[in-house]
Amino acid sequence: MNHLRFKPEAVLFDMDGLIFDTEALYRDAVIKAAEENGFNIPVSVYLETIGLPSASARALLGMHLSGEVAIDDLWKQASDQFQTMVATELRLKPGLIEMLDWLEEVRLPWAIVTSSDRDTVLSHLLAVNLRDRFRHIVAHGDYTAAKPDPEPYLKAASQLGIDPSRCVALEDSRNGVLSASRVGLMTIMVPDLVQPTPDTQCLCAYVAPDLHDVxxxxxxTLQAT
Known part of the structure; x- marks a missing residue:
């Protein structure tokens, strides 16, 4: 089962779709907001926004709607709907707590590397009483170039003081896999809404069904070294 090149020295987590089961909530909120304004955003179009920062996602959706609606207004409506859903439907991905417990036990550092802004990260973590378990967070605003650029992962590795090639990145999206793999991180993809294409899969050390498998x-890997 040993899919990694060598023993990792840190684990870097994406957030949406990897720690939290939020991608489906974002999807439903955006599609519902569009419908309420008389427009249609196909699921296939929404899926192209996964892993992008909000400004890039808005731009992509705006191109699809061809300027027929003020995308910032629609995005705010979707964001308000998302916040309402989060209040009652925010769920952790299965296996996360067990992984954090194990990382703490074997003393491997970990961090969040996300396209979401810091306020969103902190709000989500506080909602599930996990704020104290994530000391290191690299969020939108902490870097100049977002995923799929490698800068977010480079910044996280630098914060931890560990060579990127000695880190494992856990990602659910193509953009995240591109970001991590471009600087040599051992990347494990845990698909959420989108299964990997063959070219994405080739960039991964492993594709896992869930965090229990990760x-x-x-x-x-640790036992084999």
Whole structure:
């Protein structure tokens, strides 16, 4: 089962769709807001925005709607709807708590590397009582170039003081995989709404069905070294 090149020295987590089961909530909120304004955003179009910062996602959706609606107004409506859904529907991905417990036990550092802004990250973590478990966060605003550029992962590795090639990145999106793999991180994809294409899969050390499986891979790697 050993899919990694060598023992990792840190684990870097994407957030949306990886730590939190939020991508489906974002999808539903955006599609509903469009419908309420008399427009249609196909699921296939929304899926292209996964892993992008909000400004890039808005621009892509605006291109699809061809200027027929003020995209900033629609985005705010969707964001308000999303916040309402988060209040009652925010869920952790299965296996996360077990992984954090194990990382703490074996003393491997970890961090969040996300396209979401810091306020959103902190709000989500506080909602599930996990704020104290994530000391290191690299969020939108902490870097100049967002995923798929490698800068977010370079910044996280630098914060931890660890060579990027010795870090494992956990990602659910193509843009995230591109970001991590471009600087040599050992990348494990845990697909959420979108399954990897063959070219994305080739960039990954492993594609896992869930975080329980990722944990098994990490444990196997440490035991083999």
């Amino acid at each position: 944990l098994a891979v990490l444990i196997d």
